[in-house]
Amino acid sequence: METFVNVPEGSHFPLQNLPYGVFERPDDGERHVGVAIGDSVLDLAVLHERGLFEHDALRDERPFDRPSLNAFMSLGRPVWQAVRERVTRLLRADEPALRNDEALRNHALLARDDVTMLLPAEIGDYTDFYSSKEHATNVGTMFRGEENALKPNWTWLPVGYHGRASSVVASGTDVRRPCGQQRPDDNAPPVFGPTKLLDFELEMGFFTGPGNALGESIAVEDAEEHIFGMVIVNDWSARDIQGWEYVPLGPFLGKSFATTVSPWVVPMAALEPFRTGGPEPDHEPLEYLKESGSHAFDIHLETAIQTEVMNAPHTVCRSNFRYLYWSMEQQLAHHTVNGCNVRPGDLLASGTISGPTPDSYGSLLELTWRGAEPLDLPGDAGERTFLEDGDRVVMTAWAEGDDHRVGFGEATGRVLPAR
Amino acid sequence: METFVNVPEGSHFPLQNLPYGVFERPDDGERHVGVAIGDSVLDLAVLHERGLFEHDALRDERPFDRPSLNAFMSLGRPVWQAVRERVTRLLRADEPALRNDEALRNHALLARDDVTMLLPAEIGDYTDFYSSKEHATNVGTMFRGEENALKPNWTWLPVGYHGRASSVVASGTDVRRPCGQQRPDDNAPPVFGPTKLLDFELEMGFFTGPGNALGESIAVEDAEEHIFGMVIVNDWSARDIQGWEYVPLGPFLGKSFATTVSPWVVPMAALEPFRTGGPEPDHEPLEYLKESGSHAFDIHLETAIQTEVMNAPHTVCRSNFRYLYWSMEQQLAHHTVNGCNVRPGDLLASGTISGPTPDSYGSLLELTWRGAEPLDLPGDAGERTFLEDGDRVVMTAWAEGDDHRVGFGEATGRVLPAR
Numbered sequence: 024m025e026t027f028v029n030v031p032e033g034s035h036f037p038l039q040n041l042p043y044g045v046f047e048r049p050d051d052g053e054r055h056v057g058v059a060i061g062d063s064v065l066d067l068a069v070l071h072e073r074g075l076f077e078h079d080a081l082r083d084e085r086p087f088d089r090p091s092l093n094a095f096m097s098l099g100r101p102v103w104q105a106v107r108e109r110v111t112r113l114l115r116a117d118e119p120a121l122r123n124d125e126a127l128r129n130h131a132l133l134a135r136d137d138v139t140m141l142l143p144a145e146i147g148d149y150t151d152f153y154s155s156k157e158h159a160t161n162v163g164t165m166f167r168g169e170e171n172a173l174k175p176n177w178t179w180l181p182v183g184y185h186g187r188a189s190s191v192v193a194s195g196t197d198v199r200r201p202c203g204q205q206r207p208d209d210n211a212p213p214v215f216g217p218t219k220l221l222d223f224e225l226e227m228g229f230f231t232g233p234g235n236a237l238g239e240s241i242a243v244e245d246a247e248e249h250i251f252g253m254v255i256v257n258d259w260s261a262r263d264i265q266g267w268e269y270v271p272l273g274p275f276l277g278k279s280f281a282t283t284v285s286p287w288v289v290p291m292a293a294l295e296p297f298r299t300g301g302p303e304p305d306h307e308p309l310e311y312l313k314e315s316g317s318h319a320f321d322i323h324l325e326t327a328i329q330t331e332v333m334n335a336p337h338t339v340c341r342s343n344f345r346y347l348y349w350s351m352e353q354q355l356a357h358h359t360v361n362g363c364n365v366r367p368g369d370l371l372a373s374g375t376i377s378g379p380t381p382d383s384y385g386s387l388l389e390l391t392w393r394g395a396e397p398l399d400l401p402g403d404a405g406e407r408t409f410l411e412d413g414d415r416v417v418m419t420a421w422a423e424g425d426d427h428r429v430g431f432g433e434a435t436g437r438v439l440p441a442r
Numbered sequence: 443m444e445t446f447v448n449v450p451e452g453s454h455f456p457l458q459n460l461p462y463g464v465f466e467r468p469d470d471g472e473r474h475v476g477v478a479i480g481d482s483v484l485d486l487a488v489l490h491e492r493g494l495f496e497h498d499a500l501r502d503e504r505p506f507d508r509p510s511l512n513a514f515m516s517l518g519r520p521v522w523q524a525v526r527e528r529v530t531r532l533l534r535a536d537e538p539a540l541r542n543d544e545a546l547r548n549h550a551l552l553a554r555d556d557v558t559m560l561l562p563a564e565i566g567d568y569t570d571f572y573s574s575k576e577h578a579t580n581v582g583t584m585f586r587g588e589e590n591a592l593k594p595n596w597t598w599l600p601v602g603y604h605g606r607a608s609s610v611v612a613s614g615t616d617v618r619r620p621c622g623q624q625r626p627d628d629n630a631p632p633v634f635g636p637t638k639l640l641d642f643e644l645e646m647g648f649f650t651g652p653g654n655a656l657g658e659s660i661a662v663e664d665a666e667e668h669i670f671g672m673v674i675v676n677d678w679s680a681r682d683i684q685g686w687e688y689v690p691l692g693p694f695l696g697k698s699f700a701t702t703v704s705p706w707v708v709p710m711a712a713l714e715p716f717r718t719g720g721p722e723p724d725h726e727p728l729e730y731l732k733e734s735g736s737h738a739f740d741i742h743l744e745t746a747i748q749t750e751v752m753n754a755p756h757t758v759c760r761s762n763f764r765y766l767y768w769s770m771e772q773q774l775a776h777h778t779v780n781g782c783n784v785r786p787g788d789l790l791a792s793g794t795i796s797g798p799t800p801d802s803y804g805s806l807l808e809l810t811w812r813g814a815e816p817l818d819l820p821g822d823a824g825e826r827t828f829l830e831d832g833d834r835v836v837m838t839a840w841a842e843g844d845d846h847r848v849g850f851g852e853a854t855g856r857v858l859p860a861r
Contacts, residue, residue, distance in 0.1 A: 148608050153691060163690075174689050179632050180623055184691035185604035185698070189567050189783045190656055199657035201780035204599055204728065213598050215728045237609055237700070238618035238861070264780065270593050271582070272572060272603035273692025279604070279782040281656070309623065309634045361620035361683065362861070363698040364608045442657070442781070 026114040027122045028132065030061035035421055035430020037061070039296075041110055042287035042431075043092055043252065046138040054090035054141060058110055059287050059432070062135050065110065069131040075113065075120065078105040091145045092230070092288065096251045097367035099233050103251065107292055140286035142193045143254070144230055144368035149191055149282070150358060151226075151258060151372045152183035154349040156302065158377035161389045166266065178305045180312070181349035181357050183374075186258075187279035191370065194255075194285050194434045200412060200441040201280035203264035217441035218261035220394070221410040225326045225385035225418055226256040227344050228372035229351050230288055234365040241359045243314050246352035249365065253294065255285040255324075255418050255434040256372045262388055262409070284370070285418070285434040293429050297321045297422040302348050311360055318350035322431075324376060324420045326385070331413035333404050339390060342376050342383040344420070412440040445533040446541045447551065449480035454706075454840055454849020456480070458715075460529055461706035461850070462511055462671065465557040473509035473560060477529055478706050478851070481554050484529065488550040494532065494539065497524040510564045511649070511707065515670045516786035518652050522670065526711055559705035561612045562673070563649055563787035568610055568701070569777060570645075570677060570791045571602035573768040575721065577796040580808045585685065597724045599731070600768035600776050602793075605677075606698035610789065613704050613853045617678055619831060619860040620699035624682035636860035637680035639813070640829040644745045644804035644837055645675040646763050647791035648770050649707055653784040660778045662733050665771035668784065672713065674704040674743075674837045674853040675791045681807055681828070703789070704837070704853040712848050716740045716841040721767050730779055737769035741850075743795060743839045745804070750832035752823050758809060761795050761802040763839070831859040 026038040036059040046057050055068035067087035080102045086095040113121045163172030206213040232251045235241050265277025301319035322344035327336030375385040384390045387409050394408035415437040421430035445457040455478040465476050474487035486506035499521045505514040532540045572578055582591030625632040651670045654660050684696025720738035741763035746755030794804040803809045806828050813827035834856040840849035
């Protein structure tokens with residue numbers, strides 16, 4: 024299956040992917056839903072206006088002529104599938120409708136370099152889970168000691184918390200070093216100032232589709248119907264602020280200053296070929312969390328750091344989405360089992376995804392073991408325990424096919440000095 | 443100062459109050475912003491259309507012809523003040539513009555009994571603090587023992603957490619008893635089922651105005667500019683679900699099934715006469731939380747329960763907003779000190795407001811001391827430890843003036859059986 028659009032070798036966006044994003048057109052400043060293909064973006068609002076989507080549910084809707092994916096997410100999986108099939112067809116080398124219409128092509132196919140990518144959804148609520156056993160164990164060991172590392176509830180339910188939706192930003196947004204209370208000396212009062220322990224957290228997240236009404240729930244076997252697609256998430260963390268504030272109500276200002284997401288939402292249909300088994304559970308879960316089949320995905324994850332004196336990012340962590348103990352379906356079933364309603368465009372993130380080996384740990388906290396083992400950076404760049412001003416963090420993710428990659432692009436952000 | 447509209451004795455809504463709400467008109471189903479006066483609601487969209495608001499900021503906006511207060515909240519305090527002055531004037535007995543225009547009056551003044559009240563804002567983010575020292579001490583004692591009750595951070599910062607925005611509902615919405623994991627026996631696996639420990643939490647909350655950009659913060663002395671007004675909040679809680687899930691990331695499903703708010707947002711200008719001092723702090727706070735003057739408000743709070751066999755609600759708790767240790771300004775300054783952005787329509791709640799005496803405790807958990815001391819209900823209604831199906835919880839709040847009350851109306855909800 025080939026497309027008439029040029030897709031460079033190693034591109035994250037071949038015809039097999041077709042992720043959705045929201046972008047601003049350089050010509051008229053309009054904000055539309057588009058699909059990435061190679062180095063281009065295909066404007067779905069333009070195609071829709073030309074009558075190229077014939078699905079009933081789309082006839083009276085304008086889900087692509089919008090500054091967010093929420094309306095499209097709300098339409099549900101049959102519509103997502105129909106649109107995906109239609110876009111695939113229109114981009115195929117043997118389909119003339121778009122290929123041979125030069126005026127349409129010029130208007131609908133834009134260079135990705137020329138457009139500004141925006142946050143893909145208006146996020147009603149953002150939830151962050153804690154679903155990597157390796158991460159929970161590492162952090163628990165450091166914060167509470169080895170014996171108390173994994174709390175008794177951890178293997179029974181996907182532990183999670185409500186995050187801050189307002190400060191979720193699109194990739195490329197600079198991140199201001201936060202100020203806050205810290206208590207470096209347990210025998211002295213806390214102090215106020217810029218965080219000294221600024222960290223990244225390598226995560227993946229998914230956006231929800233139709234969702235459920237308040238008081239109802241989504242069964243684990245139906246959860247797929249409500250998972251629109253996935254993005255990379257960098258859950259920036261200020262460890263000193265977090266460590267002082269988090270008992271007993273959980274993380275708050277140590278996280279709420281910024282969360283970066285990649286701009287392209289990879290649909291679950293594109294990830295289907297990469298479905299695989301996850302870790303063996305420690306014990307059977309309760310009935311509402313039981314599922315059969317394979318619910319993990321083989322998605323390679325990397326985090327790189329580029330300091331101000333470096334010419335290119337240096338990879339400091341290689342992990343994989345399949346390490347997660349709890350699946351997205353289990354997370355969604357758990358989240359709604361009490362009747363909590365999920366709406367189109369909600370973001371549910373995995374928590375830091377650490378693997379079994381030290382080079383697969385998804386945060387500097389773990390990679391440097393709370394600063395005890397600094398990371399060596401190449402050349403004259405010295406070493407890092409936590410992030411310094413000017414550092415750029417680059418996260419990337421992809422699933423490796425036979426002769427192509429289904430990728431997520433990047434989630435990047437640069438650290439600005441505290442105000 | 444009198445109004446030509448009838449205000450019954452003891453009404454929560456005299457001319458001194460003028461709270462804002464969103465309602466659905468019975469005639470055309472339109473959703474507008476209105477103001478409560480006596481037993482009536484004044485439709486501000488109708489007045490605006492008639493050209494009765496002349497403020498520059500309102501000329502090209504239609505902030506009242508909307509299904510939420512967010513647009514009006516975003517305009518800022520000078521506009522709020524101008525609208526309040528205008529509405530006060532229009533309702534005065536000595537002002538003919540509305541009083542003498544029968545057609546306008548019939549269209550703009552509706553019986554409150556005839557309209558449906560809606561959630562006052564589209565809540566972008568909902569934050570719940572934990573700012574009553576008595577409540578934090580009571581709950582901490584029960585969950586972690588007396589010595590560990592108040593964590594060391596509590597007197598240094600307003601502890602809070604992100605709540606779930608999607609499940610905040612308007613007063614009158616029934617609340618389905620949630621299901622979830624509980625672990626009644628520490629030596630056995632957890633079990634799944636309807637919560638056995640369903641509780642209310644008596645809180646107050648405030649909606650934010652313009653807010654701050656990401657990376658900036660709101661100084662404690664500027665916080666008032668961003669506080670639009672207050673509502674009653676019932677933060678329904680499932681204590682068994684909460685107790686099992688909340689370590690280490692805080693409350694999640696034990697709270698996210700429903701949060702009820704009263705429909706009328708009382709503007710801060712109406713509460714100004716009831717400003718008073720709060721509790722003496724245990725020690726000086728850090729600089730960014732320091733404030734001079736009085737920042738508490740003398741607002742009387744009550745919670746009543748009406749079971750299915752009772753003819754009227756029975757008051758089980760009498761508390762006061764002035765018991766809170768941390769002020770709203772301190773909460774907002776703390777929330778944004780790390781650069782976290784607050785948007786118009788965000789809801790920041792106080793946490794349960796318990797007073798010093800046992801009859802002032804703001805939750806059944808505290809009132810019955812975790813079920814050990816059941817509450818006696820009148821007549822044949824028996825006793826209560828936690829809420830049972832069919833129970834209706836009624837919260838009310840008012841500030842007592844010389845010859846009038848500035849009140850909040852009610853926040854009510856009835857418990858439906860688990861699904």
